[in-house]
Amino acid sequence: MFPMHFPPSCRGSTPPLDADNSPTAVVCGMARLTSSAWFLEQGATKLLYRWQQSAHKFDVDLYLVVGIRPAIASDTEKNFFVLYEAFFPANSTPEVFIQRKNLFPAYTKSKSDFAQRPISETALKGLWKIFFQEDKLAALLIPYGGMMDKISKSEIPFPHRKGNLFMLEYATNWNDPSESATQIDWARRVYEYMTPYVSKNPREAYLNHRDIDLGMNERANTSIEEARVWGAKYFKGNFNRLVKVKTRVDPENFFRYEQSIPPHPMRK
Numbered sequence: 001m002f003p004m005h006f007p008p009s010c011r012g013s014t015p016p017l018d019a020d021n022s023p024t025a026v027v028c029g030m031a032r033l034t035s036s037a038w039f040l041e042q043g044a045t046k047l048l049y050r051w052q053q054s055a056h057k058f059d060v061d062l063y064l065v066v067g068i069r070p071a072i073a074s075d076t077e078k079n080f081f082v083l084y085e086a087f088f089p090a091n092s093t094p095e096v097f098i099q100r101k102n103l104f105p106a107y108t109k110s111k112s113d114f115a116q117r118p119i120s121e122t123a124l125k126g127l128w129k130i131f132f133q134e135d136k137l138a139a140l141l142i143p144y145g146g147m148m149d150k151i152s153k154s155e156i157p158f159p160h161r162k163g164n165l166f167m168l169e170y171a172t173n174w175n176d177p178s179e180s181a182t183q184i185d186w187a188r189r190v191y192e193y194m195t196p197y198v199s200k201n202p203r204e205a206y207l208n209h210r211d212i213d214l215g216m217n218e219r220a221n222t223s224i225e226e227a228r229v230w231g232a233k234y235f236k237g238n239f240n241r242l243v244k245v246k247t248r249v250d251p252e253n254f255f256r257y258e259q260s261i262p263p264h265p266m267r268k
Contacts, residue, residue, distance in 0.1 A: 001009050006115040009229060017149065020212050025211050038110055045121050045124050045125055045128070046121065048066065048124060048141075049062070049119075049120070049121050049124065050120060051066060051096045051118060051141075052115070052118035052141075052165060052166065053118050055143035055145070055165070055166060056143050056144050056145030056146070056149075056165045056166065057145060058143070058145070060146040063141060063143070064143060065141065065142050066140070066141040067138070067139070067140050067141075068131065068138065068139045068140075074262075076147060096236075098159045106174070106175065107174050107178075107179075107180060107183070108154065108171060108172070108173045108174075109171065109172050109174070109178065109183060109184050109187045110169055110170065110171035110172075110187070110209045110210075110211070111169070111170045111171075111187050111191045111205075111209065111211050111213070112159055112167060112168060112169050112170070112205045112206040112211065113163050113167070113168040113170075113187075113191070113194055113198040113199065113203070114164045114166075114167050114168070114198060114199045114204040114205075114206075115166050115167075115197065115198055115199070116120070116138070116163055116164055116165060116198075116199050117166060117197075117199055119164065119197045120197075123196075123197050126193065127190070127193060127194070130186070130189055130190055130193060133186070134172070134182075134183070134186050135185075136172050136173060136174050137170070137171070137172045137186060137190075138170075138171045138172065138173075138177075139167070139168065139169065139170050139171070139190075140167075140168045140169040140171075141167075141168055142166055142168075142169070143165070143166045144161075144165060144166055144167065145165070145263060146162075148162070148164070149209040151160060153236065153237070153238075154237065154238060154241075157206075157235055157241075157242060158207070158235075159219040159235055159236040159237065159238050160204055160206070160236075164199070165203075167206060168194070168198070169206070169209055169210075170187055170190045170194075171187070171190060172186055172187055176214075184207065188213065190251075191213075202232045202233045202236065202254070203233060204233055204234075204236065205233040205234055206234070207234045207235075210258075210259065211230075212258055212259065214229065214230035214233055214259075215227075215229040215230040215259070216230075216258040217256065217258055217259065217260065217262070219259070220253060220256060221253070221262070222262050222263070222264065223245075223265070224243055224262055224264065224265075227259075227260075227262050230259055231259075232262060234259075239261070243261055243262070243263070244264070246260075246261045246262065246263045247263040250263060251259055253265050
């Protein structure tokens, strides 16, 4: 039931070459997990614990993402990883990319976290209990380290750099609006469960996984301190610098949305 990016079963030990001898990405095999009992019996918890301790130290050319979602893996063709990450069915063909048809679910809810220390095996076992309750959930564990550690947290607005082992995304997708409450509740329960095991002060979040549970602008003149509730999670110490930029280029706050950065009210 739960195909995962580990353990890798790559074909060959070196990256393949295209006709022009340029290296191409290698997509590793994915374990096919058919039940929660089988999943645990195969030592997935121990394997994931080891991954947490190692993935951020891998060679920069090795990018080993862990994915957990209810789908059946197919043969590892070149297009599989792209299709998988785009949430297309596992047996899709490249032709889906040129279809003028929306194949994505109508509704989605995602949340994010950053882990700065390995999550214990005991904590992972508790997480599995929540995962096995639903069939539309998905999670990605994306390793950091490498170049992410080399760029200063103040270089660009994105501040999640050295000190993070990996990023976590929890997501659920559905088409039936009657399922909304159940699916959103699942995402929130996972997020609540993970509280002791992820970053703190602030609990960091990734901007591209927009999460209005963190807070939102209720009106056009939201104060800086109100916006800081989610702004610090997305941008950490860069939030104040972004307020200065916003104040300079859009002092009237014309461009705004639920989690936009407000201008400084005293400098308009």
